[in-house]
Amino acid sequence: MNGPHDLGGQMGFGPVAPEIDEPVFHADWERRALGVTLASGTLGAWTIDESRHARESLHPATYYSASYYEIWIRALEILLERHGFVSADELAAGHKIWPGVTPQRVLHPGDVAGVLARGGPCNREVEAAPKFAVGDRVRTINEHPSGHTRLPRYARGKSGVIEAVREGFVFPDTNAHGKGEAPQHVYTVCFDGRELWGQGGDPALTVSIDAWESYLERA
Amino acid sequence: MTHDHHTHDHDHPHDHHHDNELDPFAARVKALETILTEKGLIDPAAIDAIVETYEHKVGPRNGARVVAKAWTDPEFAEWLARDATAAIASLGYTGRQGEHMQAVFNTPDTHNLIVCTLCSCYPWTVLGVPPVWYKAPPYRSQAVINPRGVLAEFGLKLPEDTRIRVWDSTAELRYMVVPMRPVETDGLSEDELARLVTRDSMIGTGLPLRPGSLSPDALWPPQDVSGAAT
Numbered sequence: 001m002n003g004p005h006d007l008g009g010q011m012g013f014g015p016v017a018p019e020i021d022e023p024v025f026h027a028d029w030e031r032r033a034l035g036v037t038l039a040s041g042t043l044g045a046w047t048i049d050e051s052r053h054a055r056e057s058l059h060p061a062t063y064y065s066a067s068y069y070e071i072w073i074r075a076l077e078i079l080l081e082r083h084g085f086v087s088a089d090e091l092a093a094g095h096k097i098w099p100g101v102t103p104q105r106v107l108h109p110g111d112v113a114g115v116l117a118r119g120g121p122c123n124r125e126v127e128a129a130p131k132f133a134v135g136d137r138v139r140t141i142n143e144h145p146s147g148h149t150r151l152p153r154y155a156r157g158k159s160g161v162i163e164a165v166r167e168g169f170v171f172p173d174t175n176a177h178g179k180g181e182a183p184q185h186v187y188t189v190c191f192d193g194r195e196l197w198g199q200g201g202d203p204a205l206t207v208s209i210d211a212w213e214s215y216l217e218r219a
Numbered sequence: 220m221t222h223d224h225h226t227h228d229h230d231h232p233h234d235h236h237h238d239n240e241l242d243p244f245a246a247r248v249k250a251l252e253t254i255l256t257e258k259g260l261i262d263p264a265a266i267d268a269i270v271e272t273y274e275h276k277v278g279p280r281n282g283a284r285v286v287a288k289a290w291t292d293p294e295f296a297e298w299l300a301r302d303a304t305a306a307i308a309s310l311g312y313t314g315r316q317g318e319h320m321q322a323v324f325n326t327p328d329t330h331n332l333i334v335c336t337l338c339s340c341y342p343w344t345v346l347g348v349p350p351v352w353y354k355a356p357p358y359r360s361q362a363v364i365n366p367r368g369v370l371a372e373f374g375l376k377l378p379e380d381t382r383i384r385v386w387d388s389t390a391e392l393r394y395m396v397v398p399m400r401p402v403e404t405d406g407l408s409e410d411e412l413a414r415l416v417t418r419d420s421m422i423g424t425g426l427p428l429r430p431g432s433l434s435p436d437a438l439w440p441p442q443d444v445s446g447a448a449t
Contacts, residue, residue, distance in 0.1 A: 008336035029245035035266030094250035096257035210390030
């Protein structure tokens with residue numbers, strides 16, 4: 001979707017303003033937000049793609065005025081409600097009112113280290129041979145799906161060169177919507193700065209994205 | 220090198236936001252944790268363990284060790300270039316948001332910069348959780364269109380003919396930059412070298428520290444030095 005999250009090349013957000021002596025967390029609620037978000041993910045009800053889509057589906061005014069942990073929590077509330085774990089009246093009351101659905105699993109303290117150290121690999125076998133090879137010239141599709149996609153707007157309809165052929169990976173555009181993993185090969189595609197940004201682009205700039213095969217056409 | 224933004228931070232227009240506003244949101248997170256705990260969906264002790272992991276165990280010192288080893292061990296550097304996930308795993312760093320790693324090496328001709336324009340993808344296993352600025356709109360919007368301007372904000376001015384390669388983390392590959400080894404570091408041990416490797420130098424928004432030049436400039440960004448303890 002052409003959502004507020006798709007930020008590449010936008011202007012007017014002000015300076016980056018890196019922070020001096022930045023702590024890992026700025027407030028205790030951020031610690032809990034990280035932990036609650038990660039622990040809820042292990043309930044097994046949604047994928048990382050669905051959670052990303054929930055975040056980018058926040059209203060733009062909300063998205064741009066929220067800190068990142070706030071974005072996480074707002075999206076988590078939506079996911080928990082969508083999957084029947086909590087209800088709106090519970091969120092309003094701040095306490096359990098209904099039993100809710102039973103999760104696939106609950107993260108126990110003793111399992112945290114192992115779960116984090118394993119992560120969630122999303123490479124998958126793809127039977128078909130990769131359609132493109134290193135050095136091939138390709139053009140990204142110019143599509144504007146209303147659902148989740150990982151092809152950023154600034155790189156749509158642009159011509160570039162395949163720099164690396166990756167493994168097969170779960171396809172976010174289907175997986176985010178419960179339509180299956182439908183894995184595809186992923187490619188690292190390089191674009192010249194001026195292909196992306198016109199004559200004002202930095203002539204010594206190369207930008208790469210990692211693109212699923214169906215984002216690409218032979219140029 | 221000027222670092223006016225160090226001391227003049229209060230002069231910035233605050234139309235961007237930080238994560239440091241203690242506001243009603245703290246109550247909202249507390250309520251959510253309470254509901255989930257009462258429903259048996261989360262265990263607060265598991266939350267504590269997650270926080271402990273990313274506050275005290277997994278952070279940029281992991282990545283610094285990877286870089287220092289690559290600087291001192293050509294075989295490891297070659298492995299890191301070819302199969303970063305396995306090479307990094309050999310040092311014990313595996314897991315969430317580091318399942319599929321690639322290390323990208325700075326050269327005299329090319330400087331690498333990592334960003335995620337679409338969300339906040341970041342190599343957690345080697346750098347920990349990302350800093351606020353990495354996840355915020357100013358960096359995500361500008362890194363791909365005006366990387367030199369972004370680097371200047373970090374006090375890093377590259378020669379105009381140095382190529383800049385920006386890696387937008389749009390899929391599940393996670394990137395870390397291997398900066399060039401600083402000059403005059405021949406006699407240093409791997410541990411000593413690791414202390415020169417800043418977090419920002421592994422994102423591409425900085426360079427490693429130089430030995431013996433402990434001026435305030437050389438210490439930028441200071442959080443990397445204080446983070447050395449972890």
